[in-house]
Amino acid sequence: MNVSVFGLGYVGSVSAASFAADGHTVVGVDVNADKVASLNEGRSPIVEKGLDALIRDNAASGRLRATTSTAEAVHATDLSLICVGTPSRKNGSLDLAYLERVAEQIGEALRDKDAYHVVCVRSTVLPGTTHDVVIPALERASGKKYGAGFGVTVNPEFLREGTAIHDFRNPPLTLVGHNYRSDAEPTQALYAKVEAPMITTSIRTAEMIKYASNTWHALKVTFANEVGNLCKRLKIDSHEVMDIFCRDEKLNLSAYYMKPGFAFGGSCLPKDVRAMQYRAKEVDLEMPVIQSILSSNQLQIQHAIDEIVDTGKKRVGLLGFSFKAGTDDLRESPIVILAEALLGKGYQLCIYDRNVSIARLVGANKDYINKQIPHLSSLLSESIDEVLDASDVIVVGNAAPEFEDALMRTRPDHIILDLVRVKKERPRIPADYRGICW
Ligand SMILES: NC(=O)c1ccc[n+]([C@@H]2O[C@H](COP(=O)([O-])OP(=O)(O)OC[C@H]3O[C@@H](n4cnc5c(N)ncnc54)[C@H](O)[C@@H]3O)[C@@H](O)[C@H]2O)c1
Numbered sequence: 001m002n003v004s005v006f007g008l009g010y011v012g013s014v015s016a017a018s019f020a021a022d023g024h025t026v027v028g029v030d031v032n033a034d035k036v037a038s039l040n041e042g043r044s045p046i047v048e049k050g051l052d053a054l055i056r057d058n059a060a061s062g063r064l065r066a067t068t069s070t071a072e073a074v075h076a077t078d079l080s081l082i083c084v085g086t087p088s089r090k091n092g093s094l095d096l097a098y099l100e101r102v103a104e105q106i107g108e109a110l111r112d113k114d115a116y117h118v119v120c121v122r123s124t125v126l127p128g129t130t131h132d133v134v135i136p137a138l139e140r141a142s143g144k145k146y147g148a149g150f151g152v153t154v155n156p157e158f159l160r161e162g163t164a165i166h167d168f169r170n171p172p173l174t175l176v177g178h179n180y181r182s183d184a185e186p187t188q189a190l191y192a193k194v195e196a197p198m199i200t201t202s203i204r205t206a207e208m209i210k211y212a213s214n215t216w217h218a219l220k221v222t223f224a225n226e227v228g229n230l231c232k233r234l235k236i237d238s239h240e241v242m243d244i245f246c247r248d249e250k251l252n253l254s255a256y257y258m259k260p261g262f263a264f265g266g267s268c269l270p271k272d273v274r275a276m277q278y279r280a281k282e283v284d285l286e287m288p289v290i291q292s293i294l295s296s297n298q299l300q301i302q303h304a305i306d307e308i309v310d311t312g313k314k315r316v317g318l319l320g321f322s323f324k325a326g327t328d329d330l331r332e333s334p335i336v337i338l339a340e341a342l343l344g345k346g347y348q349l350c351i352y353d354r355n356v357s358i359a360r361l362v363g364a365n366k367d368y369i370n371k372q373i374p375h376l377s378s379l380l381s382e383s384i385d386e387v388l389d390a391s392d393v394i395v396v397g398n399a400a401p402e403f404e405d406a407l408m409r410t411r412p413d414h415i416i417l418d419l420v421r422v423k424k425e426r427p428r429i430p431a432d433y434r435g436i437c438w
Contacts (some may be wrong), residue, residue, distance in 0.1 A: 001025070001190055004073035004080045008045050008066065008104050011122060011157045014164040016066075017044075017051060020058035022193040027073040028066035039066040050165045070102075074109035075420045079118045079186045082106075082134070086123045092177035096133055099123060107141025116355070118151040118186050124214075126330045127207040128178075130154055146348045151183030154203045156210035173196065173197045177206025202318065219289065226367055227286040230276070233283040250303055260437040262397070262419035263300040263334035265323035270332045301334050304419060304436055305341050311415050314347050317391030319384060319406060320398030320420075321353035321376075328359035330368060333396040335419075339376055350390040351379050352401070394431070407431070 001024045003014040008030040013434050016039075020026040028247045030036050035045035042056040058064035068103060069072055074080060084098040103119070112118055119138060121130050135146045144150055153179035159167035174191045176198070178184040184200050191198065201209075228238035245252055264270070280287045323333040329338055339349055357380055359365045369377045381387050384406045388394065394410060396403050407423055410416060410431035419436045423429070 001079060001186060002077040003027070003190065004029055004077040004083050006030075006070075006073075006080060006106070007098075007123070008032070008039060009050065009083065009085060010046055010079070010161055010164065011159065013039070013045055013055070014048060014159060014168055015081060015083060015122065015157070015344035016064060017054040017058055018134055018165065018168045018191055020061075020064035021054055022121070022190075024063070024078075024190065026058075026064045027076055028064070029068070029070060029073045030066065031067055032069065033411065036066040036068050048050070048164050049162065051252045054165065059233045070105040071109040074117065075113055077117075079120060079190070080106055081120045081122045083122045083157075086125055094126060094129075096125070096129065099125065099129070100133050100137050104141040107138040110138070110142035115151065116154060118183050118203060120153045120155050120187050122155050122157050124156060124210050125154075125207055126211065127204045130203050132208060140152070147180055151180060151186075152179075152203070153183050153187045154206040155187055156213075158213065169194065169265065171196045173199050174198045175206050175209060181190060185400070190417060197201035220287045226290050229285055230280055230283070233285055234279075253317050257420065261421060262304065262436060263297045265331055265332045265334040265337075266327075267331040270297070271383040297334075300436075301341075304338055304395070304417065307417050307434065308342065308347075308395065308435065311349055311393050311417075313392035313415065315390060315392045316342055316347050317387035317395060318349065318351040319353075319387060319396050319403045321351050321356045321380075321401055322398060325398040325400040326355070328353075328355040328363050328365050330356065330365060330373065334348055336373065336376065337396075338395070338397075339379075348390075349376075349379050350381050350387045351376065352381050352384050352387045353398075354402070355378065359384060393417060396420060407433070 003019060003024055004027045005012050006029045008016065008028045012028065016026045016028045028039050038045045039055060040059065042059040044051040044055050054159065055064065082099065082102055084102050086099055087095050092252065106119055126241060130152060131269050135152055138150060142149060146152060156175055158171050171194065172194050174194060176184050176187045179202065188198055224242055229239035231241055233272055251258065253364060273295050277291055286296065299385065318335060318339060322328055322330055338437055339351065342349060349367035356369065360369045360377055360380065386403065388406065392417045394414055396416065396418045399422050402424045407416060407429045408427065410429060412430045416431045416433045417436065418433065421435060423433065
């Protein structure tokens with residue numbers, strides 16, 4: 001590939017040198033003439049392990065050079081990577097001035113370039129930025145139309161400073177967001193020599209994944225530190241705790257529990273989070289992240305209540321009453337909390353849960369159901385279709401397989417609020433389908 005890299009900072013210089021090392025012909029571009037001169041002299045413009053040697057070798061081979069001229073770089077290449085800074089303003093918003101400016105400069109250069117050119121956003125930008133800022137700036141300055149005169153992709157960078165060259169070579173995955181298959185291909189071709197899963201998705205999803213990833217990394221650090229602080233107070237070695245914790249790759253470090261949906265509940269998670277918060281209080285320790293877990297969970301229940309209230313309808317059917325499919329345990333079930341809130345607001349409820357119905361008659365939870373929640377137990381129905389008939393809003397509260405089929409039997413005037421994404425694919429269901437957070 002012939003590729004230009006705009007912005008020779010941490011991301012740009014590592015990318016430029018690494019793509020050159022993979023056999024691509026790379027032109028680096030920066031407004032800072034010192035950085036350009038440094039690269040042309042075979043020196044790294046930033047401090048990063050191994051980068052000096054990589055730049056020296058590739059500058060010497062002729063595969064890597066730099067310029068301050070946008071036009072020259074755009075005309076000499078087929079693909080331009082944008083790696084300029086997107087710093088924080090004081091209020092936390094992103095300063096997009098560099099991004100918009102570089103998009104305008106690339107657009108101006110495209111004005112008199114006949115060949116199709118792909119612009120790839122590698123800088124970290126919030127979802128919507130490529131569509132709202134980059135594409136309009138390119139169209140404005142080039143006088144061409146996105147998809148006709150030029151293409152756009154998003155390719156977020158996952159490297160860490162200090163190990164950036166190693167990370168470039170060994171990324172967890174390569175992510176290319178695009179709207180047209182033909183735009184993705186040149187960006188994907190850049191990575192032919194990088195062994196990592198290639199994931200393609202939409203531009204907005206790719207933008208969001210970068211933020212979900214970095215926020216998750218920040219949350220991991222903070223969580224480990226809060227656990228560590230509590231361990232220290234309790235005279236337990238936090239590193240031994242977290243080393244063993246991390247060996248659980250089924251529940252702890254895995255995709256498990258990572259599906260957006262309804263609040264957690266059951267007999268363990270709420271109780272144990274509360275107990276840990278209480279222990280921290282006893283030893284005068286603040287754990288702001290862990291302390292906010294239950295209120296965030298409570299808020300998710302409130303979101304579901306708000307969604308139901310917003311429908312304006314008063315007859316609500318609940319499919320699934322226990323906190324997850326396959327159990328009759330109703331202790332701290334968030335659906336029970338939701339049902340009680342709706343009853344308190346005067347809603348008419350009809351509930352179906354096969355396991356809870358059986359438990360009401362024979363199970364170990366019989367006493368709990370009949371004594372603690374008789375007001376809800378009396379609303380249990382024996383058939384899904386009875387619930388469908390008696391309700392205008394259907395809330396799917398757990399992922400029992402029979403509920404997916406039930407969605408197909410809804411009426412066009414039903415509103416479905418799915419809390420668990422029981423609808424996996426997108427079959428045409430008659431009702432107005434809504435997900436709690438999708
Ligand atoms: N630093 C990291 O480890 C890292 C990792 C992943 C993603 N990112 C993201 O990548 C982007 C770049 O980060 P960075 O740390 O490399 O930034 P940086 O500040 O180190 O480098 C940005 C470079 O862009 C240049 N520049 C500004 N306007 C320009 C223009 N119009 N034309 C050409 N060059 C121009 C600047 O002179 C500077 O050299 C940011 O969005 C950042 O959030 C950074």
